[in-house]
Amino acid sequence: MALLYTGSLNRDLQAWISSLRTGDARALARAISTVENRAPGWSDLLKALFPYTGHARVIGLTGSPGAGKSTLVDQLARLYRRTKNPHSVSQDARDKGGAPDSHESVTVGIIAVDPTSPYTGGAILGDRIRMQDHFSDPGIYIRSMATRGSLGGLARATADVATVLDASGRDLIMIETVGVGQDEIDVVRLADITIVILVPGMGDDVQSIKAGIMEIADIFVINKSDREGAERVEREIRALQSLATRNDRWTPPIIKTVASEGKGTAELAAAIAQYEAHLLKENLVLRHKAHNWEQRLVEMLRDAMLDKAHQQLSDGNVARYAAEVAEHKRDPYALVEEIVGKLDKKT
Amino acid sequence: MALLYTGSLNRDLQAWISSLRTGDARALARAISTVENRAPGWSDLLKALFPYTGHARVIGLTGSPGAGKSTLVDQLARLYRRTKNPHSVSQDARDKGGAPDSHESVTVGIIAVDPTSPYTGGAILGDRIRMQDHFSDPGIYIRSMATRGSLGGLARATADVATVLDASGRDLIMIETVGVGQDEIDVVRLADITIVILVPGMGDDVQSIKAGIMEIADIFVINKSDREGAERVEREIRALQSLATRNDRWTPPIIKTVASEGKGTAELAAAIAQYEAHLLKENLVLRHKAHNWEQRLVEMLRDAMLDKAHQQLSDGNVARYAAEVAEHKRDPYALVEEIVGKLDKKT
Numbered sequence: 001m002a003l004l005y006t007g008s009l010n011r012d013l014q015a016w017i018s019s020l021r022t023g024d025a026r027a028l029a030r031a032i033s034t035v036e037n038r039a040p041g042w043s044d045l046l047k048a049l050f051p052y053t054g055h056a057r058v059i060g061l062t063g064s065p066g067a068g069k070s071t072l073v074d075q076l077a078r079l080y081r082r083t084k085n086p087h088s089v090s091q092d093a094r095d096k097g098g099a100p101d102s103h104e105s106v107t108v109g110i111i112a113v114d115p116t117s118p119y120t121g122g123a124i125l126g127d128r129i130r131m132q133d134h135f136s137d138p139g140i141y142i143r144s145m146a147t148r149g150s151l152g153g154l155a156r157a158t159a160d161v162a163t164v165l166d167a168s169g170r171d172l173i174m175i176e177t178v179g180v181g182q183d184e185i186d187v188v189r190l191a192d193i194t195i196v197i198l199v200p201g202m203g204d205d206v207q208s209i210k211a212g213i214m215e216i217a218d219i220f221v222i223n224k225s226d227r228e229g230a231e232r233v234e235r236e237i238r239a240l241q242s243l244a245t246r247n248d249r250w251t252p253p254i255i256k257t258v259a260s261e262g263k264g265t266a267e268l269a270a271a272i273a274q275y276e277a278h279l280l281k282e283n284l285v286l287r288h289k290a291h292n293w294e295q296r297l298v299e300m301l302r303d304a305m306l307d308k309a310h311q312q313l314s315d316g317n318v319a320r321y322a323a324e325v326a327e328h329k330r331d332p333y334a335l336v337e338e339i340v341g342k343l344d345k346k347t
Numbered sequence: 348m349a350l351l352y353t354g355s356l357n358r359d360l361q362a363w364i365s366s367l368r369t370g371d372a373r374a375l376a377r378a379i380s381t382v383e384n385r386a387p388g389w390s391d392l393l394k395a396l397f398p399y400t401g402h403a404r405v406i407g408l409t410g411s412p413g414a415g416k417s418t419l420v421d422q423l424a425r426l427y428r429r430t431k432n433p434h435s436v437s438q439d440a441r442d443k444g445g446a447p448d449s450h451e452s453v454t455v456g457i458i459a460v461d462p463t464s465p466y467t468g469g470a471i472l473g474d475r476i477r478m479q480d481h482f483s484d485p486g487i488y489i490r491s492m493a494t495r496g497s498l499g500g501l502a503r504a505t506a507d508v509a510t511v512l513d514a515s516g517r518d519l520i521m522i523e524t525v526g527v528g529q530d531e532i533d534v535v536r537l538a539d540i541t542i543v544i545l546v547p548g549m550g551d552d553v554q555s556i557k558a559g560i561m562e563i564a565d566i567f568v569i570n571k572s573d574r575e576g577a578e579r580v581e582r583e584i585r586a587l588q589s590l591a592t593r594n595d596r597w598t599p600p601i602i603k604t605v606a607s608e609g610k611g612t613a614e615l616a617a618a619i620a621q622y623e624a625h626l627l628k629e630n631l632v633l634r635h636k637a638h639n640w641e642q643r644l645v646e647m648l649r650d651a652m653l654d655k656a657h658q659q660l661s662d663g664n665v666a667r668y669a670a671e672v673a674e675h676k677r678d679p680y681a682l683v684e685e686i687v688g689k690l691d692k693k694t
Contacts, residue, residue, distance in 0.1 A: 043684070046680050051678075053675075064412075286670075290670040290674075291669070293668075296669075297665060297668060297679055297682070298653075298656075301653070301656045301683050301686060301687070302649065302652070302653045304686075305652035305655065306648070308652065309648045309649065318644060321640075322637045322639075322641035322644055323637040323640075326639075327637075328398070328400075328401055332640065332643070333390055333393050333394040333647075336651050337390070339648060339651075340648070
């Protein structure tokens with residue numbers, strides 16, 4: 001693949017990307033921060049990295065709080081680190097000097113999408129114990145991401161960070177999200193493989209939680225499956241599945257795990273491999289990626305348009321307009337039409 | 348207040364709004380559907396309704412699944428229905444023929460923001476038992492809203508539906524959301540009063556759930572407070588509160604309820620009244636509304652810009668571009684810049 005942008009890159013950016021591609025953790029961390037925070041140059045950076053992407057598998061994991069996602073992700077990461085990399089594409093990338101370590105085993109990137117609070121000053125789960133646990137293994141890179149504000153873009157920002165990890169040569173990227181809201185669904189649906197984690201005994205509203213995420217699961221996990229009620233959860237999943245038809249001839253398997261004891265992790269990895277084989281066999285890999293890019297392009301476009309709208313409307317103006325609307329001196333619907341209309345006339 | 352748009356309204360729209368304002372449930376339902384689905388004319392409808400808005404109190408309630416939100420909302424609705432309306436503004440609106448019923452008691456609108464699933468064919472909680480329960484009371488109008496797709500706009504759509512209910516003359520609007528993700532926070536933060544509902548014994552990740560919503564709560568409710576652990580939840584809230592300072596000199600009270608038995612509902616209503624009195628005393632009502640409109644204006648602007656972006660990009664084009672990006676034949680970042688750039692040059 002041609003490195004489309006190299007010619008026009010400035011030398012700093014080129015050096016940065018080289019460091020990142022040879023596995024420099026600081027260069028990687030700086031690139032992720034730049035992209036996550038939309039710091040100056042983030043767009044040029046992503047453009048420059050894009051040609052190096054497309055090698056990594058991206059696995060999205062979501063489930064209710066307390067479902068044991070982090071433990072499960074840890075178990076999977078450990079297992080993959082003990083696995084030889086079977087992907088010739090990744091091998092190819094390594095030959096070009098793009099691998100972050102010299103081992104033959106799979107390299108892993110983990111993006112933990114966490115809630116934030118001004119009270120606690122940032123991502124709460126960021127400094128979880130497991131981060132220290134893996135600290136000595138450069139083959140596992142863990143990054144926490146904060147939930148973004150009402151301007152949204154969390155799914156897009158997460159996808160962009162995954163792009164950076166992909167370009168850095170990671171073979172496998174796991175994105176875990178806390179919670180099962182629309183945000184989380186948007187985040188994990190951009191993955192190649194989506195895993196939904198349920199636990200027995202979730203309480204009254206378990207139907208409603210599951211419903212929102214049923215259709216995005218390629219694989220179901222019932223974690224803490226030694227608890228009472230695991231069979232009932234499985235029956236409920238089967239019942240909902242019987243109502244649905246996927247258009248890719250895949251029936252999401254249900255894997256029972258006890259992540260805290262490492263039980264079921266190998267079975268889960270096998271299910272992941274089976275789903276990948278299915279995608280390959282049915283020639284669905286590109287179609288799947290194209291489908292994800294459709295959603296991502298629309299979100300990127302929305303963000304870009306919003307930036308443009310903000311250029312029309314400085315913060316001070318927003319506050320003034322909002323005050324006028326609150327006092328009923330100004331109609332908000334007419335105001336927005338006016339602002340968008342103005343955009344047309346500029347050059 | 349002048350009815351700014353009446354002069355230029357077409358007769359159908361005028362008749363529709365008159366019906367809606369005199370309490371016609373079908374006219375109201377049709378207006379809500381039009382706004383929720385962005386059906387043709389939704390924007391003109393909202394513009395026409397805006398002059399009639401601003402009377403209703405909007406209460407947002409959020410909490411984890413299983414926290415008992417619906418039961419609590421029901422209890423509050425029942426209590427308010429037994430309450431004389433103390434709001435002269437609403438009385439004024441009624442004098443103009445805008446009230447949906449002729450009773451002196453407070454009229455209530457409930458918006459239940461629910462997850463959806465293709466599996467179940469729509470909003471699951473939509474037909475909950477309580478809807479039948481209240482069916483005979485025209486003073487309570489209940490509407491379920493589905494969680495919208497990745498194009499977002501859920502907060503905005505919910506706010507627009509609240510606008511319709513407000514214009515229809517409802518005195519009190521309660522918005523309840525399932526879950527505590529960013530979406531839910533965005534939805535309830537547009538309310539005048541935000542209530543966060545917690546329950547004892549939520550499991551391992553309770554810290555992380557609570558953190559995201561701590562700062563939006565004007566009032567905390569510990570529901571199912573007869574369960575073990577209620578005191579611990581209260582201590583945790585107090586501990587987090589001690590770290591924070593609000594800029595409105597209000598310390599969110601913690602109300603213990605057992606909604607299923609109606610315990611604590613009156614205390615909650617009293618806390619709501621106290622917070623309202625505080626807002627009035629400190630002259631914060633307008634500032635609060637202006638702050639909400641700031642966020643809402645930005646979201647409206649984003650939606651309008653996205654519509655504009657879609658005009659540039661027909662669905663067929665998105666699919667084609669996405670396929671090209673998936674095959675690495677096209678750089679998505681350059682593509683979006685190109686599309687947004689084109690917008691400038693059009694007139």
